[in-house]
Amino acid sequence: MDTNPQQTVQPIPPDHETNSETPEIGGGLSVIQYWAEHTLSPEGAKLWQTLLHKSACLSCSWGTGGQKGGFTNETGEKLQRCMKSVEAISAEIQPGISSHFFDQYSIEQLQQLTSLEADRLGRLSFPVILRAGKSHYERITWEGVYQIAEAGFRQPPERVASYSSGRSSNEAAYLLQLLMRSLGSNNLADCSDLCHAPSTFGLKQMFGTSTSMVSLENLKQADCVMLVGSNCSYNHPRLMNELIKLRDRGGKIIVINPVMEIGLVKFGSPAFPLKSLITGSEISSLYLQPIPGSDVALFVGIQKALIEKGLIHQDFLQAHTEGWQAVVEQAQTTSWEAITQTCGVSQAEIEATATLIGTSKQVVFAWAMGITQHQNGVDNVYSVSNTALLTGNVGKVGAGLMPVRGHSNVQGFGSMGVTIRLKKEIQQALEKLLGRSLSRVQGYDTRALIEAADAGNVDTLICLGGNLYAANPDLTQAKRALSQVDTIIYLATKPNLGHFHGLAKQNTIILPVLNRFENPHKTTVESGNNFVRLNDEGKTHLKDADLIAEVEFLTELAHRLQGDFPVDWRKLQDTKYVRQLIAQTIPGFEKMATIDETQEEFTISGRIFTEPKFSTPSGKASMFVTPLPELALPKSTDFGVSESTPAIVVALMTGRSYSQHNTVVYKIADKYRGMPHRNCILMNRHDAESIDLEEHQHVTVQADAGKLTDVEVIYGAVRQGAALMFYPEVNVIFKAQIEERSGTPAFKRVPAVVYAQATTGDSQPA
Numbered sequence: 001m002d003t004n005p006q007q008t009v010q011p012i013p014p015d016h017e018t019n020s021e022t023p024e025i026g027g028g029l030s031v032i033q034y035w036a037e038h039t040l041s042p043e044g045a046k047l048w049q050t051l052l053h054k055s056a057c058l059s060c061s062w063g064t065g066g067q068k069g070g071f072t073n074e075t076g077e078k079l080q081r082c083m084k085s086v087e088a089i090s091a092e093i094q095p096g097i098s099s100h101f102f103d104q105y106s107i108e109q110l111q112q113l114t115s116l117e118a119d120r121l122g123r124l125s126f127p128v129i130l131r132a133g134k135s136h137y138e139r140i141t142w143e144g145v146y147q148i149a150e151a152g153f154r155q156p157p158e159r160v161a162s163y164s165s166g167r168s169s170n171e172a173a174y175l176l177q178l179l180m181r182s183l184g185s186n187n188l189a190d191c192s193d194l195c196h197a198p199s200t201f202g203l204k205q206m207f208g209t210s211t212s213m214v215s216l217e218n219l220k221q222a223d224c225v226m227l228v229g230s231n232c233s234y235n236h237p238r239l240m241n242e243l244i245k246l247r248d249r250g251g252k253i254i255v256i257n258p259v260m261e262i263g264l265v266k267f268g269s270p271a272f273p274l275k276s277l278i279t280g281s282e283i284s285s286l287y288l289q290p291i292p293g294s295d296v297a298l299f300v301g302i303q304k305a306l307i308e309k310g311l312i313h314q315d316f317l318q319a320h321t322e323g324w325q326a327v328v329e330q331a332q333t334t335s336w337e338a339i340t341q342t343c344g345v346s347q348a349e350i351e352a353t354a355t356l357i358g359t360s361k362q363v364v365f366a367w368a369m370g371i372t373q374h375q376n377g378v379d380n381v382y383s384v385s386n387t388a389l390l391t392g393n394v395g396k397v398g399a400g401l402m403p404v405r406g407h408s409n410v411q412g413f414g415s416m417g418v419t420i421r422l423k424k425e426i427q428q429a430l431e432k433l434l435g436r437s438l439s440r441v442q443g444y445d446t447r448a449l450i451e452a453a454d455a456g457n458v459d460t461l462i463c464l465g466g467n468l469y470a471a472n473p474d475l476t477q478a479k480r481a482l483s484q485v486d487t488i489i490y491l492a493t494k495p496n497l498g499h500f501h502g503l504a505k506q507n508t509i510i511l512p513v514l515n516r517f518e519n520p521h522k523t524t525v526e527s528g529n530n531f532v533r534l535n536d537e538g539k540t541h542l543k544d545a546d547l548i549a550e551v552e553f554l555t556e557l558a559h560r561l562q563g564d565f566p567v568d569w570r571k572l573q574d575t576k577y578v579r580q581l582i583a584q585t586i587p588g589f590e591k592m593a594t595i596d597e598t599q600e601e602f603t604i605s606g607r608i609f610t611e612p613k614f615s616t617p618s619g620k621a622s623m624f625v626t627p628l629p630e631l632a633l634p635k636s637t638d639f640g641v642s643e644s645t646p647a648i649v650v651a652l653m654t655g656r657s658y659s660q661h662n663t664v665v666y667k668i669a670d671k672y673r674g675m676p677h678r679n680c681i682l683m684n685r686h687d688a689e690s691i692d693l694e695e696h697q698h699v700t701v702q703a704d705a706g707k708l709t710d711v712e713v714i715y716g717a718v719r720q721g722a723a724l725m726f727y728p729e730v731n732v733i734f735k736a737q738i739e740e741r742s743g744t745p746a747f748k749r750v751p752a753v754v755y756a757q758a759t760t761g762d763s764q765p766a
């Protein structure tokens with residue numbers, strides 16, 4: 001038995017090298033440079049004004065900002081805005097698109113734009129419509145919009161649908177679902193279907209709750225954090241401050257990621273200018289690089305090692321969990337060979353990890369897309385959670401399970417009932433409000449929506465933000481599917497690829513909306529740490545613009561469709577009344593009833609677990625056995641590549657570069673990974689050399705829906721057999737397997753074949 005808590009574990013050196021262009025630390029001085037460039041530029045004054053506005057940061061779910069000022073987190077600490085926030089605000093404070101723009105450019109021309117170019121067109125500032133057979137978007141009056149929208153929503157409820165993205169407010173989200181459900185439709189697809197749905201589903205099954213069980217205060221007390229499949233150095237930069245502080249107090253950080261992300265090894269944070277910014281702070285104590293999609297095997301291995309070392313908490317399991325015996329048995333009976341062969345991590349590394357976890361006092365298990373976006377995403381969540389339970393690290397101060405959420409209010413959308421899996425309590429409360437039962441027809445999640453549209457079963461679609469087209473796999477299908485919908489209404493702040501490629505059969509309407517810091521009324525959002533933020537009223541910088549508040553549009557449309565049923569919709573244009581309804585019908589949001597008077601931001605009740613009493617009927621956590629995944633890759637010939645062509649099949653991970661927010665690209669280079677532009681593939685040197693490729697050579701990358709050519713090979717710290725490319729561009733080449741229980745596409749394990757660029761006359765498969 002190995003229980004020496006003092007044992008230090010050295011990072012295991014990677015079996016590969018990065019390219020020479022990558023910096024030695026993540027974050028660092030360039031972050032300050034970015035801040036300086038932007039805040040001192042002509043847009044600087046407006047930027048500062050927005051940064052100081054009392055509203056939550058637009059970008060990620062960490063949830064910085066709010067009533068105590070734009071720079072404060074929920075524990076009151078200052079200096080908590082990162083440059084991602086600046087990036088997001090800069091895009092929103094762009095000038096408006098000129099009134100002649102859409103007359104000048106045809107839809108064909110607009111379709112040539114890249115994501116970055118589309119975003120740089122500026123803010124949408126008047127409503128436009130593209131009618132069937134027309135070549136140009138043209139301006140439309142609001143009365144015209146309402147007439148088309150009203151006719152669209154008078155179709156049978158199963159044939160109308162919504163999609164939403166997590167930037168809008170709780171109030172808009174609540175109204176969207178109330179409108180849809182009062183019409184009799186459960187078709188409330190949401191970006192979370194493509195994102196953390198496996199976390200929501202898995203945590204619900206195990207604990208009866210669906211969100212992070214750890215508060216920021218709790219995280220501050222942990223002595224070990226396991227960070228699995230999250231690149232928070234890019235996507236949740238203020239979480240890095242917590243990791244730096246944890247290392248400073250002697251804690252340990254275990255990173256599990258097929259890519260050695262530089263910022264997770266060493267990070268220079270502007271919050272600690274003297275000790276961290278330039279030289280960087282050590283982040284990972286131990287860095288494991290499993291095969292993409294194999295985390296279950298790795299975690300079963302960790303469980304096996306914990307059992308063998310006598311580090312599991314039997315009393316805890318007996319008192320507070322159900323089904324633990326089967327989980328223990330699975331770990332015991334699964335051979336080390338099966339484990340190490342599936343995950344590609346050695347027994348020694350797995351044992352070192354188990355020792356670290358088993359000898360730490362308070363471990364937080366945090367994860368993001370590397371865990372959820374897999375065909376077995378729910379099993380991944382189960383296996384992480386099982387490991388936490390085996391070591392008694394759930395339901396205790398300073399420990400627990402922490403899905404690191406995506407969009408800044410994506411969690412709020414789920415809480416407000418924008419989901420196809422509505423909580424029983426909310427369903428009952430809404431039925432009381434409506435005075436009748438809700439439809440029992442199963443609604444469409446995002447993938448089901450695309451499939452239904454593709455089959456001609458959707459007439460009308462409203463998109464509250466987001467980019468339904470480009471967020472999906474198989475963009476050819478997405479485009480075709482949307483083209484079968486009669487009416488699509490996009491509510492958006494800025495143009496994106498979806499507005500130019502996701503076109504309806506009859507009418508595509510784009511409505512320009514006010515963003516979070518511009519609304520004429522107060523709104524709220526919910527952070528990934530279950531903290532509700534209040535956003536003050538604001539004003540838009542756009543002059544002579546014809547923008548609408550999301551809440552105003554939704555309530556006016558609802559009023560035209562339903563009159564005063566089941567509520568006085570027009571009265572709800574004052575968001576205070578929406579908050580009253582939320583307090584009445586959404587569990588945990590009682591304090592919403594008084595927030596207008598108290599201005600008191602709050603932690604949602606019933607979410608943070610510091611005692612092992614869970615929200616299941618028995619109060620115990622349910623544990624589930626997690627089958628090891630079968631991870632065989634097809635052969636290159638299965639893609640139609642001839643046997644004589646040197647080719648390698650890789651497990652392609654698709655995700656975010658340093659400067660993009662989801663489908664919106666801010667800058668083309670990802671300097672921390674040394675990828676100079678979007679059309680790059682990050683590969684392991686040995687893999688590339690095995691088919692005689694050289695760095696910077698151009699290759700074709702092909703999957704089951706198409707191929708990208710002229711892709712530049714970049715050597716990176718990615719494990720052998722795996723590679724990485726950027727979405728949304730890469731979404732054109734693959735269909736993605738789907739996680740059956742949650743509907744989430746396996747974006748992080750796309751079988752793809754890589755071969756040298758075909759030269760002229762060479763016949764390569766299509």
Ligand SMILES: Nc1nc2c(c(=O)[nH]1)N[C@H]1C(S)=C(S)[C@@H](COP(=O)(O)OP(=O)(O)OC[C@H]3O[C@@H](n4cnc5c(=O)[nH]c(N)nc54)[C@H](O)[C@@H]3O)O[C@H]1N2
Pocket residue numbers: 059060061084195228229230231232234235236256257258259261290291292293294295368369370371405406407653654655656657658660661662663748
């Ligand atoms: N600046 C910025 N911030 C953002 C976003 C953004 O686009 N830009 N997007 C927001 C949204 S909606 C989301 S969901 C989050 C996304 O945040 P993340 O989940 O951090 O982002 P990703 O780039 O999708 O991938 C995360 C990591 O998963 C790793 N990974 C891939 N496959 C596997 C695997 O099989 N196992 C393990 N263990 N790891 C794997 C990848 O190498 C990568 O480092 O960020 C949010 N915040």
Ligand SMILES: Nc1nc2c(c(=O)[nH]1)N[C@H]1C(S)=C(S)[C@@H](COP(=O)(O)OP(=O)(O)OC[C@H]3O[C@@H](n4cnc5c(=O)[nH]c(N)nc54)[C@H](O)[C@@H]3O)O[C@H]1N2
Pocket residue numbers: 164165166167168191192194195196369373406407464465466467468470471472473491492493494495496513514515516550654655656661662663664727728730731747
């Ligand atoms: N291959 C691959 N595909 C993926 C992923 C991946 O990792 N790999 N990740 C998936 C994930 S995790 C997610 S969350 C989805 C993201 O999918 P979405 O959420 O659908 O896409 P976004 O790019 O975040 O949407 C950006 C658009 O939202 C609009 N917008 C911004 N702010 C507001 C606002 O306040 N109100 C309104 N109405 N509109 C606003 C702007 O017009 C902007 O262009 O993509 C998924 N797709």
Ligand code: SF4
Pocket residue numbers: 057058059060061062063064080081082083084085235236237238239
């Ligand atoms: S960590 Fe997220 S919420 Fe906080 S400032 Fe950065 S982008 Fe905004």
Ligand SMILES: [Mo]
Pocket residue numbers: 191194195196406407
């Ligand atoms: Mo996401």
